[in-house]
Amino acid sequence: MTTPSETQVCVLGLGLIGGSLMRAAAAAGRTVFGYNRSVDGAQAATFDGFDASTDLDAVLRRAAETDALIVLAVPMPALAIMLTHIAETAPHCALTDVVSVKKAVHDEVRAAGLLPRFVGGHPMTGTAHSGWTAGDAGLFRGTPWVLTVDEHVDGQVWTTVMELALSCGAVVVPARSDEHDAAAAAISHLPHLTAEALAITAAEIPLAFALAAGSFRDSTRVAATAPDLVRAMCEANQADLLPVLDHTIELLTKARDSLARRRSVAELVDAGHSARIRYDSFSRPDIMAITIGAENWRDELAAAGRAGGVIRSALPTRDSRR
Amino acid sequence: MTTPSETQVCVLGLGLIGGSLMRAAAAAGRTVFGYNRSVDGAQAATFDGFDASTDLDAVLRRAAETDALIVLAVPMPALAIMLTHIAETAPHCALTDVVSVKKAVHDEVRAAGLLPRFVGGHPMTGTAHSGWTAGDAGLFRGTPWVLTVDEHVDGQVWTTVMELALSCGAVVVPARSDEHDAAAAAISHLPHLTAEALAITAAEIPLAFALAAGSFRDSTRVAATAPDLVRAMCEANQADLLPVLDHTIELLTKARDSLARRRSVAELVDAGHSARIRYDSFSRPDIMAITIGAENWRDELAAAGRAGGVIRSALPTRDSRR
Numbered sequence: 216m217t218t219p220s221e222t223q224v225c226v227l228g229l230g231l232i233g234g235s236l237m238r239a240a241a242a243a244g245r246t247v248f249g250y251n252r253s254v255d256g257a258q259a260a261t262f263d264g265f266d267a268s269t270d271l272d273a274v275l276r277r278a279a280e281t282d283a284l285i286v287l288a289v290p291m292p293a294l295a296i297m298l299t300h301i302a303e304t305a306p307h308c309a310l311t312d313v314v315s316v317k318k319a320v321h322d323e324v325r326a327a328g329l330l331p332r333f334v335g336g337h338p339m340t341g342t343a344h345s346g347w348t349a350g351d352a353g354l355f356r357g358t359p360w361v362l363t364v365d366e367h368v369d370g371q372v373w374t375t376v377m378e379l380a381l382s383c384g385a386v387v388v389p390a391r392s393d394e395h396d397a398a399a400a401a402i403s404h405l406p407h408l409t410a411e412a413l414a415i416t417a418a419e420i421p422l423a424f425a426l427a428a429g430s431f432r433d434s435t436r437v438a439a440t441a442p443d444l445v446r447a448m449c450e451a452n453q454a455d456l457l458p459v460l461d462h463t464i465e466l467l468t469k470a471r472d473s474l475a476r477r478r479s480v481a482e483l484v485d486a487g488h489s490a491r492i493r494y495d496s497f498s499r500p501d502i503m504a505i506t507i508g509a510e511n512w513r514d515e516l517a518a519a520g521r522a523g524g525v526i527r528s529a530l531p532t533r534d535s536r537r
Numbered sequence: 538m539t540t541p542s543e544t545q546v547c548v549l550g551l552g553l554i555g556g557s558l559m560r561a562a563a564a565a566g567r568t569v570f571g572y573n574r575s576v577d578g579a580q581a582a583t584f585d586g587f588d589a590s591t592d593l594d595a596v597l598r599r600a601a602e603t604d605a606l607i608v609l610a611v612p613m614p615a616l617a618i619m620l621t622h623i624a625e626t627a628p629h630c631a632l633t634d635v636v637s638v639k640k641a642v643h644d645e646v647r648a649a650g651l652l653p654r655f656v657g658g659h660p661m662t663g664t665a666h667s668g669w670t671a672g673d674a675g676l677f678r679g680t681p682w683v684l685t686v687d688e689h690v691d692g693q694v695w696t697t698v699m700e701l702a703l704s705c706g707a708v709v710v711p712a713r714s715d716e717h718d719a720a721a722a723a724i725s726h727l728p729h730l731t732a733e734a735l736a737i738t739a740a741e742i743p744l745a746f747a748l749a750a751g752s753f754r755d756s757t758r759v760a761a762t763a764p765d766l767v768r769a770m771c772e773a774n775q776a777d778l779l780p781v782l783d784h785t786i787e788l789l790t791k792a793r794d795s796l797a798r799r800r801s802v803a804e805l806v807d808a809g810h811s812a813r814i815r816y817d818s819f820s821r822p823d824i825m826a827i828t829i830g831a832e833n834w835r836d837e838l839a840a841a842g843r844a845g846g847v848i849r850s851a852l853p854t855r856d857s858r859r
Contacts, residue, residue: 339748339749339750339751340750340751341751341752358750359747359748359750361748388747388748390744390747390748394743394744395744395748397742397743397744397745398739398742398743398744398745398747398748399748400742401735401738401739401742401745402739402742402745402746402748402749402750402752402753403748403750403752403753405735405738406735406752406753406755406756406757407752407806408789408792408802408805408806409731409734409735409756409785409789410756410809410813411788411792411805411806411808411809411810411812411813412731412785412788412789412792412805412809413723413727413728413731413785413809414809414810414812414813414816415788415805415808415809415812416723416727416781416784416785416788417720417723417724417727417781417812417816418812418815418816419723419784420719420720420722420723420724420781421716421719421720421843422712422716422717422719422720422842422843423719423720423723423724424724424815424816424819424845425681425710425712425720425819425821425842425843425844425845425846425847426661426681426683426710426712426717426720426721426724426725427661427724427816428661428662428680428681428724428725429661429662429663430663430724430725430728430729430759431724431725431728431816433728433755433756433758433759434728434731434732434755434756434758434759435728435809435813435816436755436756437752437755437756438809438810438812438813439810439813439814439817440810441810442803442806442807442810445802445806445810446801446802446803446806449796449802449806450796450800450801450802453796453797453800456796457793457796457797459738459739459742460789460792460793460796461793462738462741463731463734463735463738463789464786464789464790464793466733466734466737466738467730467731467734467782467785467786467789468786470730470733470734470782471779471782471783471786474771474772474775474778474779474782475775475779478772478775479768479772480730480767480768480771480772481764481768483730483733483734483737484729484730484733484764484767484768484771485764486733486737487732487733487734487735487736487737487757487760488733488736488760488761488762488763488764488767490733490736490737490739490740490760491732491733491736491757491760491761492761493740493746494736494739494740494746494749494753494757495761497746497747499747520744520747521743521744521747522747523746523747524747525747
């Protein structure tokens, strides 16, 4: 059996994230090949010296023959059809994804009968750009890469995916799919919606763009993301996004009333400052003392991730112990 | 008479903005001296080789004797008392400010009887830090620095203040005080409030800080600003902040309902993306063909600023023409 770090990597979808992953894995010395639906993207990747094809069936046969780790890097709407092909051609490969919403992906993977070899993933990175040409081998360096530790997860597959994330330079954060989705709603999907609202509001004020500087640029940066990507992640995470959106609207409405009646935004500003300061001092201890595959390993990893812990170098697995 | 660029600069308040201005003006070869209320700040500035004092009366007498340009760089609540001292000791000096809200400052200056020699100013820059030690001579480089062109404004004083902003490396945006305040509400004060709300919302979700990456960091960056400063600018701009805050709440509420009922955030996301793209392509033509002090010069500058124009090198003034 190959060790995890020798496992070949098969990337399906060579956009910003998939394309960056292909570059990062190759830079780390991994054998990596991939599929892209558009000829343009596949040709650009090939031109840059990578092993890319538009022939999904051939790519999946190769994945099955080499027992590769398959990485789903397609947008949410393309996931179901991709999973159908995998179930037909490469059902025994280890499988992960880099799509943002974890419960929705989990449900699709289960529907395709591929859950036993699946570990969900989500690198917490990105830019406002998309496509192969926007990719960057350094995109994952130092960023949190969530790997799911739901009940069904297999230790060997988890180790294989952990090795990929670490070889791309990321730090691994273990989390339950449902906890990931609630957190992603608050720290990613919600800021996208406020960025859109701020951009629209400013665009209607004469002189606003003329004066716009750091506060506006930073707070609306993600509004430059392709609308389809923003919609896909927000709408797929509807159930977790609604409560945090409601909470933010409620906070702003209370501040509005306080500003109108008492000319004060003290309550919002004091609480916001203290929350942001807590974030700035949030510590990220290394997770080191957990063995993958040992009793309760999933629960222990989920608890460690919740407490801020990250995996910076490969954890031992039960099967690798002597 | 001294030319504007030979005018000495007297900075009142050596915090982030005043302290950066002192450094930038000195780096540009200007003679600059200043006052700071706290002994610590004045001593730190003196230690760094600058001409700083805690003796307000002595500093203002020197400003009067040298016909210096006085720059008000104190927080809004300290403005009235500072203006009283200026009116007593240095009432004939050219006067500007770097406080964020322009109508409120204008009203205070008028109440002190100092309007004839006053031009309001607002460098659109800052960091989340404060105090002398946070200052940076490069803070203004390339950033828009608003100078007011209200009806009362004197051409000679305007030229003097324009020269200061340009020598600090800024580009000058001419604007009416009321238009400035409406724009500042949309592009600065409002993003501070959304940043606070986003930080509070995320802080209540387990795992959120563990996953927080670029979107969250950028969208909440300004929540790290000292609460007193955020309150001072938001509360002083109550009248202009309320309508843009209402508009943003309305946009988010409509998106919330659409997400809940139709699982779609298309309307918000499409409009936000298009607004942000318009901002990214907003052009900043040079203002060159307007002479300060010529007929309708204030109206012409206000119109040019509204259209995105900036002053990158000193405009001629009527008195300087041969």
